[in-house]
Amino acid sequence: AQSVTQPDIHITVSEGASLELRCNYSYGATPYLFWYVQSPGQGLQLLLKYFSGDTLVQGIKGFEAEFKRSQSSFNLRKPSVHWSDAAEYFCAVGAKTGGYQKVTFGTGTKLQVIP
Amino acid sequence: EAQVTQNPRYLITVTGKKLTVTCSQNMNHEYMSWYRQDPGLGLRQIYYSMNVEVTDKGDVPEGYKVSRKEKRNFPLILESPSPNQTSLYFCASSSRDLRNQPQHFGDGTRLSIL
Numbered sequence: 666a667q668s669v670t671q672p673d674i675h676i677t678v679s680e681g682a683s684l685e686l687r688c689n690y691s692y693g694a695t696p697y698l699f700w701y702v703q704s705p706g707q708g709l710q711l712l713l714k715y716f717s718g719d720t721l722v723q724g725i726k727g728f729e730a731e732f733k734r735s736q737s738s739f740n741l742r743k744p745s746v747h748w749s750d751a752a753e754y755f756c757a758v759g760a761k762t763g764g765y766q767k768v769t770f771g772t773g774t775k776l777q778v779i780p
Numbered sequence: 781e782a783q784v785t786q787n788p789r790y791l792i793t794v795t796g797k798k799l800t801v802t803c804s805q806n807m808n809h810e811y812m813s814w815y816r817q818d819p820g821l822g823l824r825q826i827y828y829s830m831n832v833e834v835t836d837k838g839d840v841p842e843g844y845k846v847s848r849k850e851k852r853n854f855p856l857i858l859e860s861p862s863p864n865q866t867s868l869y870f871c872a873s874s875s876r877d878l879r880n881q882p883q884h885f886g887d888g889t890r891l892s893i894l
Contacts, residue, residue, distance in 0.1 A: 708885040
């Protein structure tokens, strides 16, 4: 069965600083990988996804993530954080379980942005 | 506009009083799921459905029921709610192949069981 670890529960960065959120997954084959963002009181919005091919994927809102098979990681990055990026971020892995593509979420990283 | 619509958005109720949270999607997706979100635990899958009349348990199904009589609807039923089911619930839908259309989430339903 697949699993996802987000080791940082809470991260604080200054506005304009760079950001990296960590995600490690466990799955035997190449998984489908996702990053979602949840703003307060909102549902989850897909930031980006990786299925195959180029290991550096670009998403919305200026985010990117890099798939590193050797490290089983899919870290999310942004070069310059804006105050509106304050939210909770979830990494997720999708994999075939029987005939179903199951998505398993990490426990989330809450991002605080300070002036 | 592509949407997953959940109702109600908020509900406070008492132990043992049956309730239903509705979920409807307009994207003709085959797959639908229910998750609960609890602090420090992320999202955990309650039930999922691969198509009409095809449902199966997720990771935390105890105390919940679902049905899928129509493709667009996937209600979550709590027959006898208890306080440990106080949580934020999300419905999601996707195409059969996540590469085509990954999960699209509703805005959530916050349930408080007293």
